[in-house]
Amino acid sequence: MSVHSSANIKRITTHILQEMKSRGEKISMLTAYDFSMAKIVDSAGIDIILVGDSASNVMAGHETTLPITLDQMIYHATSVVRAVSRAFVVVDIPFGSYQGNSSEALRSAIRIMKESGAHAIKVEGGAEIKESVVRILSAGVPVMGHLGLTPQSIYKFGTYSVRAKEESEAEKLIEDAKILEECGCFAIVLEKIPASLAKKVAETVSIPVIGIGAGGDVDGQVLVMHDMLGITQEFKPRFLRQYADLQSVMMDAFANYIKDVKNRDFPNERESY
Known part of the structure; x- marks a missing residue:
């Protein structure tokens, strides 16, 4: 990488992300929800950590992202921020905490920023949430948008299939991005x-x-950490590349521990005081 690349940046900011797009350097982004995992992914050199409302699925076991609360998102975000020294931390405002009106949206965004120390928030939607986005930005809170498949609207869509295949929806998506x-x-x-x-x-x-x-011709990529590490094995969409099979590694470790305890092999003399 060149001397100007993000690898040498001590702290990623919105300005640096913009510079990365300008020079064609791809942006890497992963989710994290707790201190230990965030510390590892930050140390690896990730550009953006998303404290996603996907915590509702992978941390709490819910079927959708809808049940997670603002308090729970702040808890996860606070845990992540404590671990991070380089990455830019973005937090999802959960369902029901910004759609109702712009005043509620602003309150939710400010709570996340003040209580967690995160660097930005993310909201799903386009024209329909414009007023909330403007209100949040007017308070100086950086906002990341989210278009296409918006999981908080799952019951409206009724499916997690590919969005914007129809011309009218594609045109609306481009307009929403603008x-x-x-x-x-x-x-x-x-x-x-x-x-x-x-x-x-x-x-x-x-x-x-x-x-x-969304293909490779965008400025960066994001995946859910538990999916790309192979901790969750049930979710294998076409877009997911699994970089490890941690479920197998963990199962082996647990099985060996159980065996050693049952066989009285653990702890041995060296592991005792």
Whole structure:
């Protein structure tokens, strides 16, 4: 990497993310929800850590992201922020904490920023949440947008299948991306949309576009940590590349521990006081 690359940056900021897009350096982003995992992923050199409402699924075992509360998101965000020294930390505002009205949206965003020490918030939607986005930004809180498959709207869509395949929905998505940029969002996540459309969005807006299931012609990529590490094995969409099989590693470790305890092999003399 060049001397200007993000590898040499002590702290990632919105300005640095914008510079990365300008020079064509891809942005790496992963989720994290707790201190220990966040410390590891930050040390590895990730650019953005998303404290995602996917915690509702992988940490709490819910079927959707809808049940997680603002207090729970702040708890996870606080744990992550304590671990991080380099990455830019973005926190999802959970379902029901910003859609109702812009005053509630602002209160939720301020609580996240004040109580967790995070660097930005993320909201799902376009034109329909414009007022909330503007209100949050007017208070000086950086906002990341999220378009395409928006999991908080799962019951509206009724499916997790690819979004914006129809021309009308694709046109609305491009318009929504422009609206989010004009409002002042520093970046947009595009989830599960055709790669050609994602490329068009990334070329249309000047802010960084991060994809998940949106092809390789965007400015960066995000995955859920538990999925890419193979801790969760049930969720294997086409866009997921599994970089490890930690479930197998962990199961082996647990099985060996249980065996050693049962056989009175653990602890041995060296492991006793």
